[in-house]
Ligand code: MN
């Protein structure tokens with residue numbers, strides 16, 4: 409394992425100092441020759457062109473980078489030291505076109521196609537949830553993936569505003585239609601809140617997506633729900649998509665479409681920890697909207713969830 413990929417220790421340079429990168433890892437852009445040595449790439453997707461309600465996740469990556477400088481090298485519970493088990497790096501931001509949805513989707517697909525070609529597992533900080541669609545287009549172009557999806561919302565709607573097919577409420581409908589996901593290996597956890605109608609849930613039922621609504625989540629508990637999620641994902645390649653609005657807005661107010669009655673930050677972290685064992689080929693943490701939480705607490709939880717997912721990816725790798 410190369411020592412080039414260790415985070416800067418807080419004993420060497422205080423954690424509030426220096427140019428912030430994700431988890432204080434080295435910045436390795438896609439044209440850097442060291443890219444070939446990277447196993448896990450942390451990537452910012454500063455784009456919220458799919459947002460239908462309160463915006464702001466375009467500012468997520470910068471605040472998440474800053475908050476992630478608080479992350480230390482060793483997991484507090486498991487003792488895992490992920491940066492010694494895999495070469496991790498900050499690959500920088502994908503450059504979107506804030507004035508054009510389709511051009512942004514194309515740019516992101518192209519970026520993640522390069523990441524995949526380099527054999528790197530991407531861990532993305534969004535951005536709104538439409539960012540996940542171009543990532544899946546790059547990672548799943550040759551076979552459908554399973555997916556574990558934490559969210560208040562299914563994001564399975566057909567369209568918004570008279571036929572708008574590409575919003576943060578539709579990415580997984582498109583992903584199923586484009587055969588990027590194997591619906592029988594998809595599990596959506598934490599779904600709640602008032603609804604427009606039941607169209608999304610009916611679609612889930614019709615294609616075999618397992619939806620675990622919040623009332624079932626609270627009744628059964630994290631360990632039992634996650635055991636079922638791992639079983640649904642099975643042994644195949646699986647993507648993990650984590651919308652911060654899965655977490656109760658008391659703990660994560662910095663998001664555009666909050667829904668009350670959700671998990672605590674402890675339960676949210678435990679869910680991510682119990683992804684260990686799944687063959688994760690990519691993961692994201694989306695919908696952190698800094699303007700709605702100037703305290704930065706939401707971003708700190710988001711960065712901590714990214715560290716949990718990073719640890720799960722490392723465990724899948726070994
Ligand atoms: Mn979502």
Ligand code: MN
Pocket residue numbers: 559560561651653654665695
């Ligand atoms: Mn959501």
